[in-house]
Amino acid sequence: MSSITVQPDSPSVRDALSRIRNFCIIAHVDHGKSTLADRLLELTGTVSKRDMQEQLLDSMELEREKGVTIKASAVRMIYQAKDGNQYELNLIDTPGHVDFAYEVSRALNACEGALLVVDASQGIEAQTLANLYLALEAGLHIIPVINKIDLPHARPDEVAQEIGNLLGDDPQHMLRISAKEGIGIEAVLERIIQEVPSPKGDSEAPLQALIFDSHYDSYKGVIAYVRIMNGVVGLKTKLRMAATGAITEPVEIGVFTPRMTPTGHLSAGEVGYIATGLKSVRECRVGDTMLDAARPAEPLKGYKPAKPMVFASIFPTHAEDYPLLRDALEKLQLNDASLTFEPENSSALGFGFRVGFLGLFHMEIVQERLEREYNLDVVITAPSVEYEAVLTNGEVIKVDRPADMPDPSRLREMREPWMKIEIFTPAEYIGPIMELVTKRRGISESMEYLDAHRVVLKYAMPLAELIVDFYDRLKSISKGYASLDYQFDSYRPGDLVKLDILINGDPLDSMAMITHRDEAQRRGAVLCKKIKDAIPRQLFEVPIQAAIGGKIIARETKPALRKDVLAKCYGGDVTRKRKLLEKQKEGKKRMKMFGTVEIPQEAFMAMLRLED
Amino acid sequence: MNTGVYLHIPFCSARCTYCDFNTYVGLEALFAPYVRALLAEIAQYDGFPAQTLFFGGGTPSLLSPEQIGALIEAARSAFQLPPEAEITLECNPGTVNLGYLRALRACGVNRLSFGAQSAIPAELSLLGRDHNWHTVVQAVQNAREAGFEHVNLDLIFGLPHQSLCDWEHTLHAVLRLEPDHLSLYALTLEPGTPLHQQVRRGQLPSPDPDLTADMYEMAEALLGEAGFEHYEISNWCRPGKACQHNLIYWRNEPYVGLGAGAHGFDLRRRYWRVRHPAEYVARVERGQTTEAGDEPISEPLARGETMMLGLRLLQEGVSQDRFRARFGAPIEAFFAAELAEGTRRGLIEVTEQCVRLTPRGRFVSNQVMQWFIPDVAAVA
């Protein structure tokens, strides 16, 4: 379907489609996507100046506080273009953080175009490229936007050249804006009208609505964010979810402006929401297609569900909060289908959950939401990746917690996930970065110059090495300039061992870990030291050991308590003295016994909270 | 069973940096009314026999010999104190001269307790003490000259920056003064005190518990060689010079507490009086009770407290006879499991005569004592 010349005063279906533009904004973290979205909302009058606030679409409390987009959001704008026509623009703002790359890829399928925002002072970074490739793969028209030209150290010409090299576009032609100062925004809108193809689709055809996101509302059930590919949907349409087979009638249909505004119907080419009334996100999965139950069409190609990469156990600090923790995780899952969890029981920490995350940032977000939105005090064990254990009988099992690692006698081989990583960096940091990556068992694959000063380093590296503060180390050795992207590559065999921690000879399950044999000694020593500092002295000396199989590889000794004597008992104040002892005794009740060693719950928490 | 009388004098000339006692600086104007109030309260106990009298503080030696004399006289008659009754007065070595001490002796004080704390100038100033070591030496000499045969010195150890060597120096210096009695307290950093704050802010190192334990061991050895008996966890004495008043506390026997913030105990009930001296005076003047609160002591609680306190007595321990006489059954009848556990771990020794801490148990007495204290829930 090419360009359109229909009389303006006799609107046809095709004409309606020609007045729609669906686009998303993609970029590396902090390059200004959400700020640009603000300006677009303002300029189109979607949000009045009075209601405007910074990064308006970041509506979650945590997003606002961190200044980071976590969840994609959609909004409809009406724009009066210079060609005299009024257009419906559907914008999807996306997160830039690598953990949420899957959110980006979903949004892409709902659009025909993408604004690729690049910070004029930083240039192309890891997620710029990663997201660009996703957009190209999805067949989107790319409009590069060089942002932050107001910054004193902006170098828009160089950045334009970098992008030009990448896309084959003319650097002169590229948009240069300041989202913050509101410079060049109208040109962005005009460019969208001119360049982003209008959606294809047939309103007469049977309904196909792509669910690209969802959230849960306690009154309206699962609210599906949809892009209507073909057909129309109205309040009377009986809906069927292609993958799950769930049947429902819409409770409400509408568009985001950015508030949810009911319209009663959506037709081919449009982006909006359908409140399904369904009580579980499992029945209405992101990536699925909604069909008209009366006239079912073929489902659209969905996306692979996001797969958790990092696992950790979450325990409530107060055991009685366990049911609250379960509720909270269930609620979070309603809006975050990538979160997985199952109950688990630790001898040290009691009842909790084994939780799967997309990455460390995702884990941090979940922890903070539990603490803030649900007021829970939780403790999280050290993150682990999902290993594969090949048993002697050839069976392959997944192992994401140390306790599940099979006995060596049954084990033929352990495999661990390896990632492809890309590091964008100014050339001067190549040396230290190589050193860091090599120390983390990384294998160099290639190095390409983006321009005279910047390079892309490609490596393969075990995920397990990536999740122990690799990103922070990378940032610090490159003074913040290097950026990182990674993707799963493959499972590869590794010399992996289970490191047990023994207190007075008894294994402490929550501190066990799976680690590479070469790292075991160092990590064991660190852990023993950490535990030694965290546990109180006992009436006897307590050995703390790290062991592989039966073999001790590191050891610390907590000396016995030597002195615990109350000072002067003044003026017959026996009550006060007794109260002090009572308090001490009360404290002991909250202790766990490990054989004969008493360890207060707080000490466990302290051990887990301490950084390596 | 003996009964003690405790008189609290809540005034000091300066506040020490570690002190969280109920004491006040700059209330000189209250001295006279306060003494009057005490006299009035003592009078209410007319015909209530007691065996010891203890002036604690604060700094009782801020009062004049006349004031102290009047209080002793009133107490002697109200409590029918025996003529040889132990009458102790806590003194700041800096506030007493020979004349003052002679006057005290004359009006019946027969035991002096000096807050010496340390022989090291830097430590004295860290503690905010307003005297120096020479003053202590002088005060002890004067006490002897005034005829005191019972002189105690208080010392504090486990201070920030204090080395084992420093402590040894203080101990030797103190032994040269040939006191009859020594009280040695490991520093506890009480919340709210300047010293606690400085440690919390990192301006001072926090005391090392192992070093403090070494100091305690050193004191045990040195004082033992010098002929002192280690009769209570924090107290040493020359034979026959144990503090009779404090023995009453440790045996969990009754005592009357008089004055602001003082605690008293009559075997069934422990009470405490209003803390501020002005409030105390006002209440007495208005004829109101000065009690601010009390706590009934049930039998199980009394048994627990008897163990907690008695275990502090390292030789005497909790006497089997006294316990049986008071509670109608032997200690084992109530505390079989605790005694077994303590013996197994080598922290407690059970003999025909008593239950007491072993030398190892002394260091961790809190751990042992808490076994005997009933659970809070069980009492409530």
Ligand SMILES: Nc1nc2c(ncn2[C@@H]2O[C@H](COP(=O)(O)OP(=O)(O)OP(=O)(O)O)[C@@H](O)[C@H]2O)c(=O)[nH]1
């Ligand atoms: N100087 C300047 N700062 C800008 C401009 N655009 C955005 N910023 C600032 O850059 C920071 C990041 O902006 P956001 O809009 O939150 O970036 P984002 O790309 O949405 O970030 P993520 O959602 O976390 O990936 C904010 O502090 C903005 O104020 C600009 O044109 N000039």
Ligand code: SF4
């Ligand atoms: S002299 Fe005693 S009561 Fe007075 S402030 Fe010093 S330590 Fe406290």
Ligand SMILES: [Mg+2]
């Ligand atoms: Mg954003």
